Amino acid sequence: MTAPSCHSAALRAAHEGSPTIALVGAPNSGKSTLFNALTGARVHMGNWPGTSVEVSRGAWSASGREYDVIDFPGAYSLDPASPDEEFTRRMVLDCATGEGPDLIVAVLDAANIARGLYMVAQLTEQHAPVVIALTKLDVARRHGIIVDPSALEEATGCEVIAINPRHPGGNLALLERALVTPRHWLPAPPSDDAQRFAWIHTVLKACVTQREVEATWTERIDRVALHRVAGPAVFLSVMWSVFQVTTTVAAPFQDFLDGLFSGPLTRAATRATQWAPHWVQAFLTNGLIAGVGAVLTFVPLMALMFMCLALLEDSGYMARAAVITDRVMKSIGLPGKAFIPLVVGFGCNVPAIAATRILSHRHHRIMTALLVPFTSCTARLTVYVMLAHTFFPEHSGTVVFTMYLASIGLVVLAGLLLRLTVWRNAGAEPLIIDLPDYQLPGARLVFSSMWTRLQGFLRTASGIIVACVIAVFLLQSTPVAGGYGFADENLRAEDSAYAAVAEAAAPVFEPAGFGTWSLTGPLIIGFLAKEAVISTWAQTYAVAEPSQSAEQIESPLAHAVRADFNAASGGNTTAAVWAYLIFLLAYAPCVATVAAQRREIGWKWTLFGMAFQFSVAWVLAVAVFHVLKAVI
Amino acid sequence: MPEHEAPHSGLVSLDRLNPGESATLHHIAEPLATGHGPRLAQLGVRVGAGLTVVQRTPGRGVVVSAGFSRYCLDNETAHALLVSQP
Numbered sequence: 001m002t003a004p005s006c007h008s009a010a011l012r013a014a015h016e017g018s019p020t021i022a023l024v025g026a027p028n029s030g031k032s033t034l035f036n037a038l039t040g041a042r043v044h045m046g047n048w049p050g051t052s053v054e055v056s057r058g059a060w061s062a063s064g065r066e067y068d069v070i071d072f073p074g075a076y077s078l079d080p081a082s083p084d085e086e087f088t089r090r091m092v093l094d095c096a097t098g099e100g101p102d103l104i105v106a107v108l109d110a111a112n113i114a115r116g117l118y119m120v121a122q123l124t125e126q127h128a129p130v131v132i133a134l135t136k137l138d139v140a141r142r143h144g145i146i147v148d149p150s151a152l153e154e155a156t157g158c159e160v161i162a163i164n165p166r167h168p169g170g171n172l173a174l175l176e177r178a179l180v181t182p183r184h185w186l187p188a189p190p191s192d193d194a195q196r197f198a199w200i201h202t203v204l205k206a207c208v209t210q211r212e213v214e215a216t217w218t219e220r221i222d223r224v225a226l227h228r229v230a231g232p233a234v235f236l237s238v239m240w241s242v243f244q245v246t247t248t249v250a251a252p253f254q255d256f257l258d259g260l261f262s263g264p265l266t267r268a269a270t271r272a273t274q275w276a277p278h279w280v281q282a283f284l285t286n287g288l289i290a291g292v293g294a295v296l297t298f299v300p301l302m303a304l305m306f307m308c309l310a311l312l313e314d315s316g317y318m319a320r321a322a323v324i325t326d327r328v329m330k331s332i333g334l335p336g337k338a339f340i341p342l343v344v345g346f347g348c349n350v351p352a353i354a355a356t357r358i359l360s361h362r363h364h365r366i367m368t369a370l371l372v373p374f375t376s377c378t379a380r381l382t383v384y385v386m387l388a389h390t391f392f393p394e395h396s397g398t399v400v401f402t403m404y405l406a407s408i409g410l411v412v413l414a415g416l417l418l419r420l421t422v423w424r425n426a427g428a429e430p431l432i433i434d435l436p437d438y439q440l441p442g443a444r445l446v447f448s449s450m451w452t453r454l455q456g457f458l459r460t461a462s463g464i465i466v467a468c469v470i471a472v473f474l475l476q477s478t479p480v481a482g483g484y485g486f487a488d489e490n491l492r493a494e495d496s497a498y499a500a501v502a503e504a505a506a507p508v509f510e511p512a513g514f515g516t517w518s519l520t521g522p523l524i525i526g527f528l529a530k531e532a533v534i535s536t537w538a539q540t541y542a543v544a545e546p547s548q549s550a551e552q553i554e555s556p557l558a559h560a561v562r563a564d565f566n567a568a569s570g571g572n573t574t575a576a577v578w579a580y581l582i583f584l585l586a587y588a589p590c591v592a593t594v595a596a597q598r599r600e601i602g603w604k605w606t607l608f609g610m611a612f613q614f615s616v617a618w619v620l621a622v623a624v625f626h627v628l629k630a631v632i
Numbered sequence: 633m634p635e636h637e638a639p640h641s642g643l644v645s646l647d648r649l650n651p652g653e654s655a656t657l658h659h660i661a662e663p664l665a666t667g668h669g670p671r672l673a674q675l676g677v678r679v680g681a682g683l684t685v686v687q688r689t690p691g692r693g694v695v696v697s698a699g700f701s702r703y704c705l706d707n708e709t710a711h712a713l714l715v716s717q718p
Binding site: 076077079111112113114115118140143145193197208210219222223226227228231232319323324326327330430431432433434435 | 664667668670671672673674675676677678686687688689690691692693695699700701702703704705706707708709
């Protein structure tokens with residue numbers, strides 16, 4: 001068979017020529033869990049419809065033979081209603097020409113057996129070699145649904161194996177026996193919708209019995225989790241917890257790694273290269289070590305974020321979160337679950353971009369990934385606080401709060417702009433979502449999901465981050481005035497290539513009231529990390545950063561920044577500072593966010609997003625400056 | 633007048649049902665029928681199917697049980713499903 005080429009998450013591949021087994025089935029039927037159980041792979045999976053938005057493949061050794069196992073995206077049918085289903089359909093139709101997999105395992109959730117049978121009917125119509133893996137019999141039993149595998153086998157004409165891939169063993173040996181035993185595949189007669197539904201009715205009658213049961217735990221929890229008043233309160237509590245974990249809990253780990261790289265490792269590298277010219281030392285410490293350190297300080301944050309997502313997915317809560325936020329998000333053309341990455345963005349944009357993977361449709365992922373940088377991350381908060389203390393000491397709290405309101409307003413504004421321009425033909429999707437049973441998340445599944453996602457981030461994002469850190473180091477180290485060497489210890493900021501670039505960019509910001517190189521330059525460095533804006537000012541004015549916020553009002557840095565804004569704006573300082581704050585909020589994602597965007601939505605959309613953000617930020621900054629100049 | 637507001641003798645839209653009430657699906661109004669009718673049918677929400685409203689959700693949606701499964705539908709979708717009560 002020709003290997004699927006789109007979005008293959010490559011694991012240990014089977015040997016060339018190995019028989020191919022395709023896992024297909026409805027979303028949340030246990031397909032990815034079975035894949036993991038077979039291959040031992042760490043594919044992303046979850047108790048959430050649409051988890052398998054990519055194709056994963058891995059090797060499975062059974063009875064002395066190796067099989068190439070492919071986990072296809074969740075699909076209810078072979079009717080191409082989504083790209084995922086179109087892909088599965090093409091694969092199955094290839095079966096008819098001998099190009100498809102050697103065997104198709106249709107994973108059927110016993111608790112929701114009716115909706116999985118439609119796909120089985122279509123598969124057998126295509127003369128596809130199908131074995132049914134019947135999962136979640138325990139869940140079905142709790143709902144009073146008893147499925148008889150033998151009767152199902154007789155009614156469908158397909159071999160049926162009852163398995164529980166969530167537990168070690170889980171009858172996989174039976175599946176192994178079924179897969180390695182050659183057999184003749186029987187076609188089934190249904191050929192149109194009416195006949196398929198009649199066939200499903202007959203099959204259900206033959207193999208399912210149902211008895212009345214008391215409300216399950218899931219139904220009891222949903223009475224609260226989906227309650228009109230209590231539901232949003234629960235959702236906000238869950239989101240608050242995620243926010244806390246990704247900021248507060250991650251912070252000490254990030255501080256430790258930051259301290260390790262900027263302290264002992266930098267000192268050790270300096271000692272080890274004392275023999276080398278100064279520029280070598282500077283490149284090693286301020287370029288390479290700083291770059292790698294920047295990547296690694298994100299690891300605790302990303303790991304915790306991915307763990308939270310895996311917990312929400314595997315527990316079954318993610319489907320409820322989508323229900324709660326559906327109406328709000330629909331106003332900007334996004335499904336309810338897009339709310340989650342946007343909330344996470346207020347902690348840090350980088351894991352928020354990664355969280356867009358919970359969205360099933362590509363255009364929703366792209367749009368959300370373009371909106372996330374408008375959420376005001378905590379790195380920007382440090383700059384707001386510094387400017388608020390410096391210029392509005394009596395109202396600094398109100399200023400910071402206003403910036404968060406502005407951030408929410410920007411997300412809505414940008415969402416509407418994108419919806420009315422780029423995605424004007426994309427209608428709002430109706431919410432039709434199945435509610436999986438709640439379950440205790442499995443530690444192994446949660447950690448393997450976290451690890452897989454973390455590896456993906458490190459693989460694709462680290463190169464870009466390190467490259468950008470080095471590029472800025474080179475700019476700051478290259479003199480453009482005489483009397484300095486490269487990376488000269490005495491090189492003044494205004495004599496560096498960094499200042500020359502900032503000087504060239506400054507006229508662009510004159511209409512916004514901050515068109516000087518010393519105010520523009522920190523925005524360039526802010527592309528690396530927003531919190532670096534303050535330290536860049538300190539370097540630029542050759543003054544120390546104040547260590548306490550109380551010191552900020554009268555610090556030399558505050559005096560220098562006030563004088564700079566006053567001069568740049570022709571005396572309209574307040575208007576220029578607000579314009580600067582708005583521009584800083586919206587103008588560009590940091591380099592780590594760009595790396596994450598590039599991973600999730602590709603270069604084309606990432607560059608579009610940067611241009612879009614810059615345009616929105618510039619227009620708003622100019623508007624804010626002129627409006628405030630007129631009224632103050 | 634949208635189709636689901638047209639008179640269908642004895643039919644009410646699903647969003648009018650109270651939690652605990654059951655009904656039989658008789659008609660799916662446009663544009664839902666064309667856009668998502670096949671998907672709803674595959675999920676068990678098809679003409680002739682019995683639906684029970686389990687609870688209401690924020691945003692005026694409903695949780696319904698159809699066959700062996702439970703789904704959450706938003707208000708617009710529930711409004712386009714016309715049902716008859718016994």
